Amino acid sequence: MTLLQPTYFSPIIQYVAIANSKEIIFEVEDNFQKQTYRNRCYINTADGKHSLTVPFQHSKGIKQKTKDIKIDYKDDWHKIQLKTLETAYSSSPFFEFYVDDLQPIFKKRSTYLLDLNLKCHQFVMDCLQLEVSTSKTTEYHKEFDFLDARSLAIAKPEKVFNLEHYFQVFNSNHGFISNLSILDLLFMEGPNALNYLESQKINF
Template sequence: MRKIIITQSNYIPWKGYFDSIALADDFVIYDDMQFTKRDWRNRNLIKTQSGIKWLTIPVEVKGKYLQKISETKISDKNWNNDHWNVIKQAYGKSANFNYYKDFFEDLYLNTTSKYLTEINFRFISAICEILNIKTNFHFSSDFSLKEERSERLLDLCLKLNGTDYFSGPAAKVYMNEKIFEEAGVKINYFDYSAYPEYEQLYPPFVHGVSILDLLFNEGIEARKYLIF
């Protein structure tokens, strides 16, 4: 069995994103897809004393968003300092903030790329290092692919010798499952309903926040709160 996951890069994603990376043999960053505004590509949620807060990387958007994720540039070079200051204020009192403080301070203050894809991957790969996730990463832009959505996904699976393709449950509405079946690639959909709660600042508990929340609250025990 060779497990393939294909998804767009997100900024400091939630724990389910890293669970999918941990499950995969090959994880493909779908960076040649169209950038979507007000989406997870350039923002994510953290918990603060006053409630849930968006951290958003400001980006340049052209026309009707007719740009690929890989082409999307940052519009404010000071975003990293701003985000780190907000994170320090939000998580400074968490049980394990000091354990990771130097790591993330260095990561934020030395992230100077102009491109969103490069920034997202820098954070994703750094967090995988903390979680001891050693999955192979690829970028869809490195492949020559078919045009139709499901055919592109299948094409990537076949090029990577995949036997099983894993996707979020929302993909069921557009997946052409028949062509996967005919090609001998099994489609599997994630179930995110089994995550346990952990010690989280500022109740009530919220699952769908950035992985930073889990790391700062649970420290080296964070991996125990993932499924895979």
């Protein structure tokens, strides 16, 4: 059993944990924290590592639970991000294979960040053809009796994971970039992505 944060198109290391778990529990009762993958992911572009961030409505200094965070659609970030993904990955081997199922996530607005992240997760699980028993927390606990992998949601300071190299679109520009969004692995490896995730032996 593994405890994880629902994050936005999660980093690859989070799906290493999921692919190697029989059961996962999503933390939904915690307080929202900035500088995490809750509302951001990193992709590979011609200019290098690039952040995609979901803007949210601020609460003026009042602590909010992650599940209560509302997305801000004041700017058309969702349209911009979809175009950015198309520009970055249109030449990747499997982008066209997944893009039709990806587009509704950006085109159908989610009110809450948690709902968006769970949609992203379901999209990824469908792409991987992976079934893992999943539940949500009903109360917050600082400590957890099983594998607590909530720290994988921390984006800054960035942790280094020695993931196995796979070919990336811009390898010739700036070499291999580890632990990008799971989208990078899907677009590059397609159906082999699950084999890759299951083969990684990482200490969390």
